[in-house]
Amino acid sequence: MQRITITVEPDHYAAMACIAKESDVTVSWIIRRLMRDFLEHREREGSSRLDLGRPDKTVAADA
Secondary structure: OOOOOOOOOHHHHHHHHHHHHHHOOOHHHHHHHHHHHHHHHHHHHOOOOOOOOOOOHHHHHHO
């Protein structure tokens, strides 16, 4: 496995920690599961681009 570091909002982490405790797993396990599910869904849908809901960088640069 590859180790990564992410920064999250404290309330998001607290919510994930609560879910992890209730489910008797670690926050890391939940994140790995969510990543796997996301990638499997993306592969099934045949999507090659992720819509992040952000404005196009070229448009923002022109503003």
